[in-house]
Amino acid sequence: xxxxxxxxxxxxxxxxxxxxxxxxxxxxxxxxxxxxxxxxxxxxxxxxxxxxxxxxxxxxxxxxxxxxxxxxxxxxxxxxxxxxxxxxxxxxxxxxxxxxxxxxxxxxxxxxxxxxxxxxxxxxxxxxxxxxxxxxxxxxxxxxxxxxxxxxxxxxxxxxxxxxxxxxxxxxxxxxxxxxxxxxxxxxxxxxxxxxxxxxxxxxxxxxxxxxxxxxxxxxxxxxxxxxxxxxxxxxxxxxxxxxxxxxxxxxxxxxxxxxxxxxxxxxxxxxxxxxxxxxxxxxxxxxxxxxxxxxxxxxxxxxxxxxxxxxxxxxxxxx
Amino acid sequence: xxxxxxxxxxxxxxxxxxxxxxxxxxxxxxxxxxxxxxxxxxxxxxxxxxxxxxxxxxxxxxxxxxxxxxxxxxxxxxxxxxxxxxxxxxxxxxxxxxxxxxxxxxxxxxxxxxxxxxxxxxxxxxxxxxxxxxxxxxxxxxxxxxxxxxxxxxxxxxxxxxxxxxxxxxxxxxxxxxxxxxxxxxxxxxxxxxxxxxxxxxxxxxxxxxxxxxxxxxxxxxxxxxxxxxxxxxxxxxxxxxxxxxxxxxxxxxxxxxxxxxxxxxxxxxxxxxxxxxxxxxxxxxxxxxxxxxxxxx
Numbered sequence: 001x002x003x004x005x006x007x008x009x010x011x012x013x014x015x016x017x018x019x020x021x022x023x024x025x026x027x028x029x030x031x032x033x034x035x036x037x038x039x040x041x042x043x044x045x046x047x048x049x050x051x052x053x054x055x056x057x058x059x060x061x062x063x064x065x066x067x068x069x070x071x072x073x074x075x076x077x078x079x080x081x082x083x084x085x086x087x088x089x090x091x092x093x094x095x096x097x098x099x100x101x102x103x104x105x106x107x108x109x110x111x112x113x114x115x116x117x118x119x120x121x122x123x124x125x126x127x128x129x130x131x132x133x134x135x136x137x138x139x140x141x142x143x144x145x146x147x148x149x150x151x152x153x154x155x156x157x158x159x160x161x162x163x164x165x166x167x168x169x170x171x172x173x174x175x176x177x178x179x180x181x182x183x184x185x186x187x188x189x190x191x192x193x194x195x196x197x198x199x200x201x202x203x204x205x206x207x208x209x210x211x212x213x214x215x216x217x218x219x220x221x222x223x224x225x226x227x228x229x230x231x232x233x234x235x236x237x238x239x240x241x242x243x244x245x246x247x248x249x250x251x252x253x254x255x256x257x258x259x260x261x262x263x264x265x266x267x268x269x270x271x272x273x274x275x276x277x278x279x280x281x282x283x284x285x286x287x288x289x290x291x292x293x294x295x296x297x298x299x300x301x302x303x304x305x306x307x308x309x310x311x312x313x314x315x316x317x318x319x320x
Numbered sequence: 321x322x323x324x325x326x327x328x329x330x331x332x333x334x335x336x337x338x339x340x341x342x343x344x345x346x347x348x349x350x351x352x353x354x355x356x357x358x359x360x361x362x363x364x365x366x367x368x369x370x371x372x373x374x375x376x377x378x379x380x381x382x383x384x385x386x387x388x389x390x391x392x393x394x395x396x397x398x399x400x401x402x403x404x405x406x407x408x409x410x411x412x413x414x415x416x417x418x419x420x421x422x423x424x425x426x427x428x429x430x431x432x433x434x435x436x437x438x439x440x441x442x443x444x445x446x447x448x449x450x451x452x453x454x455x456x457x458x459x460x461x462x463x464x465x466x467x468x469x470x471x472x473x474x475x476x477x478x479x480x481x482x483x484x485x486x487x488x489x490x491x492x493x494x495x496x497x498x499x500x501x502x503x504x505x506x507x508x509x510x511x512x513x514x515x516x517x518x519x520x521x522x523x524x525x526x527x528x529x530x531x532x533x534x535x536x537x538x539x540x541x542x543x544x545x546x547x548x549x550x551x552x553x554x555x556x557x558x559x560x561x562x563x564x565x566x567x568x569x570x571x572x573x574x575x576x577x578x579x580x581x582x583x584x585x586x587x588x589x590x591x592x593x594x595x596x597x598x599x600x601x602x603x604x605x606x607x608x609x610x611x612x613x614x615x616x617x618x
Binding site: 002004005007008009011012013015016017018019020022023025026029030033096097098099100101103104105107108115117119120121122123124126127128129130131132133134135137138139181184188212213214215217218235238239241242243244245248249270273274277292293296299300303304306307308310311 | 358360361365366433437441443444448451479483540546547587591
């Protein structure tokens with residue numbers, strides 16, 4: 001091997017090694033900084049609803065070997081529920097929408113205008129989160145709370161969690177709808193490409209035995225794409241779990257309460273980290289910041305598991 | 321068949337015709353549902369653009385581009401400057417890492433370590449931006465005592481977008497035909513020469529697309545910057561650390577919650593600017609550059 005080749009190889013390898021280093025650094029610092037909170041909060045952290053900075057004017061007390069303000073406790077069950085529920089609603093909406101749009105774009109739109117028609121769906125992915133939040137705040141919430149949720153609660157009230165009160169518009173379902181719009185392009189774009197790359201012979205075989213064109217899609221094309229769809233939906237789930245700004249602006253920012261129905265205000269782990277930063281910085285013992293780090297650590301581990309699962313399910317190169 | 325009684329044959333024909341009609345109907349319903357799904361998504365995008373453009377344009381005036389914010393009024397020049405600096409700084413740091421890393425993963429793809437890097441990059445692309453923000457806060461803002469600052473924001477954004485660029489560069493490099501590599505080696509080129517003079521030039525449009533899309537991502541980010549850059553009513557002072565800077569996305573989030581029309585106008589104007597930037601970059605990346613690539617390789 002020539003020295004120039006060896007030098008080249010060493011350089012690019014060293015630079016590429018920064019990427020795993022970033023992941024290790026994320027894990028190391030988040031564990032390090034949430035360590036006091038892990039000790040103080042124990043297992044109650046994920047199973048109770050008690051985010052309380054304590055008496056900020058009292059003298060700090062020692063609990064479990066950690067210095068905290070009197071009465072302080074940090075437990076985030078309501079955030080776990082809010083995060084999972086809003087992401088699941090998003091996925092329930094995004095998968096059928098994404099599949100439908102992909103089928104329409106790949107099978108019904110003439111190839112000449114397909115690029116432009118696809119942009120109408122795929123540009124949704126490039127709208128910044130905070131702009132989604134703004135749109136939700138000024139348009140979607142007034143619309144839904146006045147003209148949709150009351151009717152939904154009235155007519156579908158027999159379904160559990162759909163009944164009244166229909167709330168202010170800030171809440172679980174609104175967050176789910178916006179999250180669905182944010183992660184649907186990922187599903188639609190990948191599935192459209194997969195549909196387009198289905199061998200033509202398979203379609204012709206279907207048509208030859210007398211299937212309609214839709215039956216070919218429904219019974220031949222789509223069943224082959226089940227695994228990629230599961231993989232890309234898992235990726236979309238990962239995106240929804242970590243969305244911050246849009247959820248922060250439209251979810252109602254509930255504190256210490258679980259949602260009673262799909263219209264209830266919620267908070268998610270990501271949005272709560274932003275909404276609570278200022279007040280956590282006031283805690284002289286720093287335990288509030290340590291506990292926010294613990295939320296961050298939990299969110300990091302959750303997203304690592306979900307994304308790793310998505311990659312292992314589908315080794316192909318999904319929408320980078 | 322002629323042995324069948326007349327009535328039975330008729331009944332069968334009728335049943336099969338009914339089945340055909342039912343299948344045609346359900347196919348029609350299927351197409352309608354898929355068109356509806358597409359229509360709903362297109363409508364959502366167009367409505368977002370409509371809301372942002374209508375309210376944004378009516379809030380625009382030239383003052384926005386020549387004065388900084390003061391409290392919740394004034395202009396946006398400090399935020400425009402800050403967004404540009406943050407994006408530029410993030411790209412400056414992330415492009416070398418992303419491109420060189422992408423070259424490594426594509427050219428040494430049989431290394432087990434390359435497989436690890438690719439997998440980790442994929443996973444990092446999916447890590448929520450707020451987690452990167454928290455990391456930046458814990459390491460740079462507090463431990464290194466840089467305070468809320470431009471440097472902390474740039475490095476945090478760079479950590480977010482470098483893995484993304486690594487993957488887009490890798491995919492671009494792998495799209496180069498193997499014959500080009502073989503021809504290069506046959507001529508006795510060193511690997512560095514081959515990559516720099518042949519492969520990168522060949523896939524430059526696609527590498528650039530990845531960089532532009534990463535740029536759009538970092539321009540639109542808010543959450544990690546709240547944790548690392550905070551906010552300032554002033555222009556950038558020239559310090560990399562110890563001084564917060566302004567940026568456009570903060571204005572949208574923060575000012576829309578104020579009860580004053582002047583604050584709302586600034587939020588809409590900021591939303592218009594950031595949406596225009598991001599859309600322009602994304603469209604440029606997706607349409608013109610892919611066409612450029614086609615023209616180069618007919």
